[in-house]
Amino acid sequence: MTAKKKQDEEISFEDSLKQLENIVEELEKGELNLDEALKLYEEGMYFSDKCLEKLNETKQKVEKLTKEADTKYRTEPFAIQSNEEVVEE
Amino acid sequence: MQTNSPSFNEKIFTVTGITQHIQMLFSSDPILQNITILGEISNYIHHSSGHMYFVLKDEKAQIRCVMFKGSALGLDFKPKDGLGVRAKGEVRVYEKRGEYQLYVSQMFEAGKGALFAAFEALKEKLRAEGLFKTEIKKILPKIPRKIAVITSPTGAAIRDIISITLRRFPNIHIVVVPAQVQGDGAARQIAENIDFLNEALPELDFIIIGRGGGSIEELWAFNEEILARSIYASKIPIVSAVGHETDFTISDFVADLRAPTPSGAAEMAIPDKDSLVKNIKLLRGKLNRTVFHIFDLKEQRYFNMAENLKYRSPKNTILQHLQTIDDLNNRLRLHIKHIFNNYENRLKNFKDKLVSLNPKSVLDRGYSICLKIPEKAVVKNIEQVEKDNKIEIIIRDGSISANVSGKEGKKDDR
Numbered sequence: 047m048t049a050k051k052k053q054d055e056e057i058s059f060e061d062s063l064k065q066l067e068n069i070v071e072e073l074e075k076g077e078l079n080l081d082e083a084l085k086l087y088e089e090g091m092y093f094s095d096k097c098l099e100k101l102n103e104t105k106q107k108v109e110k111l112t113k114e115a116d117t118k119y120r121t122e123p124f125a126i127q128s129n130e131e132v133v134e135e
Numbered sequence: 136m137q138t139n140s141p142s143f144n145e146k147i148f149t150v151t152g153i154t155q156h157i158q159m160l161f162s163s164d165p166i167l168q169n170i171t172i173l174g175e176i177s178n179y180i181h182h183s184s185g186h187m188y189f190v191l192k193d194e195k196a197q198i199r200c201v202m203f204k205g206s207a208l209g210l211d212f213k214p215k216d217g218l219g220v221r222a223k224g225e226v227r228v229y230e231k232r233g234e235y236q237l238y239v240s241q242m243f244e245a246g247k248g249a250l251f252a253a254f255e256a257l258k259e260k261l262r263a264e265g266l267f268k269t270e271i272k273k274i275l276p277k278i279p280r281k282i283a284v285i286t287s288p289t290g291a292a293i294r295d296i297i298s299i300t301l302r303r304f305p306n307i308h309i310v311v312v313p314a315q316v317q318g319d320g321a322a323r324q325i326a327e328n329i330d331f332l333n334e335a336l337p338e339l340d341f342i343i344i345g346r347g348g349g350s351i352e353e354l355w356a357f358n359e360e361i362l363a364r365s366i367y368a369s370k371i372p373i374v375s376a377v378g379h380e381t382d383f384t385i386s387d388f389v390a391d392l393r394a395p396t397p398s399g400a401a402e403m404a405i406p407d408k409d410s411l412v413k414n415i416k417l418l419r420g421k422l423n424r425t426v427f428h429i430f431d432l433k434e435q436r437y438f439n440m441a442e443n444l445k446y447r448s449p450k451n452t453i454l455q456h457l458q459t460i461d462d463l464n465n466r467l468r469l470h471i472k473h474i475f476n477n478y479e480n481r482l483k484n485f486k487d488k489l490v491s492l493n494p495k496s497v498l499d500r501g502y503s504i505c506l507k508i509p510e511k512a513v514v515k516n517i518e519q520v521e522k523d524n525k526i527e528i529i530i531r532d533g534s535i536s537a538n539v540s541g542k543e544g545k546k547d548d549r
Contacts, residue, residue, distance in 0.1 A: 058276075058277075058278075059277055059278040060276075060277050060278075063277075063414075063415070066415070066418050066422075067418065069422065070418050070421045070422055070425065073421075073422065073425035073426060073429065074421070074425050076425070076428065076429055076432065078429060080429070080430070080433055083426055083429040083430075084426070086426075087422060087423075087426040090418075090419075090422040091419070091422065094415050094418060094419045094422070097411075097415045098412065098415055100278055101278065101408060101411060101412060102306060103280065103306075104280040104281070104306045104307055104308055105306055105308070106301065106305055106306045106307060106308070107307075107308040107309070108297060108301075108308075108309045108311070109308075109309070109310055109311065110288060110310075110311045110312075110313065111283070111310050111311065111312045111313075112313075113328075113331060117331070117334045117335040118335075119331075119335055121310065124288070124297075124309075124311045126293065126294045126297055126298070
């Protein structure tokens, strides 16, 4: 459990997906005893939850960045408009 | 007609006059009279008259050209935009427009032109320095959270990138960094923005730099060394998305991912969320099925074993043994009875014999037994008794007391 908790913060989507794929593959071999199968099943569900979670972590945001001094900048929402001020030369 | 001057010092020309003067200067110059120019064809028009009109270009300048039908017939290739050529001819003024132009008499393909030569030189230089090595290319994260796009904030490129990105992965954070993408300073601007983003937004998953399609001159910013250097130095992966169909730009070679168009960049770099979700659900389904399958297998095995166990139960053996015991019991009983009967018979025989040997039966037949008194010993020979001995004679139905009055032994018995 503690190991899982620890993984929570670090595991990437790729790793979760890889784990899930490995688990399914292992289960498909069908050579496991019940306890092992149940344990893997539980882990598989955990990793698939993790994957879905990762996919929904971010919120949609489209913004335009304007540089200021040094590494400072400001942003404002960016909407695609056909008749915006033409910046392109 | 030429010098209609009102004063000695001030010469006043008509337009035609000065144009003719310029024309004269051109035609008195030996270089312009017979010249070969290396450049790239642009704005090529093959007029229905058979004459060809185009512009020869290099990085910094251009010159109008015309090739009349007569000369054009001698061409051994088909001119087209972007093609590098060596055009031989004479530079003259086209008086009607006040423009100088090259009257091409002969034209040859010249590799791929000067721009191409510059491009090749830079490419080789950067390649030699290792900027294009595949092993240094950074891998784009599978699930980007925050990306930046350095391009013109107007036009199709940014519109395509944003709409395709959001279509493929709706919940993503896009930072648009406006930059000039063609003309002087464009390369520097893009490069500076890359540097800036590395400083200010290092958390970016990757940066798309790009623009829509255009002529090689319009795309030239993406062939400049300053931009190549920034791409190479960037810690954030760079996706190069310059709209061109066939040729690569230097940016393409240095970038971590090269896309043929801005929309292609979004297609390649942004995962399709729907199919990711679908895949995960598919794996979940498999997970369920395989576990149930394992359960089924185990259950089946259990039933088989239980059946097997029942079959191999010691009960059967015990029953068999019990039967054997019963069997033996029966046989024992029979046997004993047999022995018993045997004895019984023998006993009866003995009894019969005994009965027949009973002395009483002798008495029945009329014999008597003589006993000497008082010892009641059976008198079997003559020496046992003397005269005046008391004797008892037993007969079938009683006894007689008597005294011995005399005795006589049998002579032949002796």
